[in-house]
Amino acid sequence: MNKKALTITIVANMTSNYSESLGNIASVQKVFRNRKVYTIRSRESLKNAIMTQSGLYEDLKTEIDGAVQKKVTEESNASNCRALEGGYMNTSGTTYIRNSSFYVTDAISCESFVSQPRFHNNLYMATNYAKENGLNVQNHADQVGLMPYQYEYDKSLKIYSITIDLEMVGKDDNFQEEAEAEEKAERVCMLLNAVETLSLIVKGNMDNAEPVFAVGGLSERKTHYFENVVHVKEDRLELSEDLIIKKNQGFHAALLKGQTLENEKEIEETLKTMNMPEFFQTLKEEVREYYGV
Incomplete structure (x- = not known):
């Protein structure tokens, strides 16, 4: 089968985003799982940060039709407007819907919540x-x-995944339009650049959310392939048999050596990791090869 998706699961040290405030009290977003409460950075917040930092939102046009929405026309659609790569629903006149070509999960904390x-x-x-x-x-x-x-306040190790449907990038079936291969590859590389150097503004402060561990690559399956096998417990990446097996099926792993993860040497030896710039450069080369540019 042909590899037609790019999937990465990432461990990053990032802050949570905020939910509704009550008066002058603000609380971070949380989820309940495994009978415990965990803080998160929501997938909507992550996706917006990635789209903004990548530069894909630089040609964003919006309009009002009851609610504010992305502007979509026959002349400006996902094939020639990068801001629409993340999907849209436009209800001005004829309703047009296009799903996003990439999907992001919530970034969920590795440890249960302790109020700070x-x-x-x-x-x-x-x-x-x-x-x-x-x-x-x-x-x-x-x-x-x-x-x-x-x-x-919460800043902690969090895990999230991003998967890009390489067959869908640059296509807009609503208007039967499609971008050139060079443009498709450029859009994917822009997303990878944003993920590699991701930073967030939280409560007016700069938050470095770059990956400290990443695993992934081109895949036959359009799914978050490593979502269920990347786990961190007490600041140690769990090197399970399934993680090792999956990684060895033609994927890559990278480690940022800064003693964030306590078992760095074990990770490096077991998963044969590369450094983070090399990891993302390898993915970009594979993407360009996929599109033939």
Whole structure:
């Protein structure tokens, strides 16, 4: 069978994103599994970050039809507009729907959640306003805008997968249009560049979410092939028999040597890992070979 998908499962040290706030209290998103609570960065948040950082959203056009949506026309569709590669539903006139050519899972923490609330206030700005307006911060807290707030904080090792349908990239069946092979390869490489150097803005802070471990490559199956075999427990990657077997079926593994994972030497020897730049460069070369460019 022909390999027609690119799949990668990644371990990264990243912060969670936030759910609804209650007053001045913000909580991180969580899921319940295996009778425990785990923090996550949602797949929607990850996908948006990847699309934005990759540059695929640079030609994004939006319009309002009840709700804001991506602009889609016969002249501007997924074959010639990179921003539509992540899928769309447009209801202006005729309803057009195109699924995304790539899929991302939630990034789920490797350890169960332990609450780490952080407490802050805007005392400096409130004091500045009070001085300018002849007010007292203690006596006129409401007038100077003094506001204490708190939020949960979580930065931990998380695991997520991304799978790209190489047959679907650059195609738009709604308009029977298709991008050139060079453009298809470029879009996939842009996604890989974003994943390799992923960074996130969380509560105004820069968060380095680059992979510390990655395994994957071109696959015959359009699925998250390594999703069920990559596990981290107590900062150690579990080198299960199934992970080793799957990796040895023509896939690659990479390790960022920074002592984030405590069993780095064992990982390197067992999975024959390469460094992270080499891993992503190898995938890009395989993608270009797939498209014949």
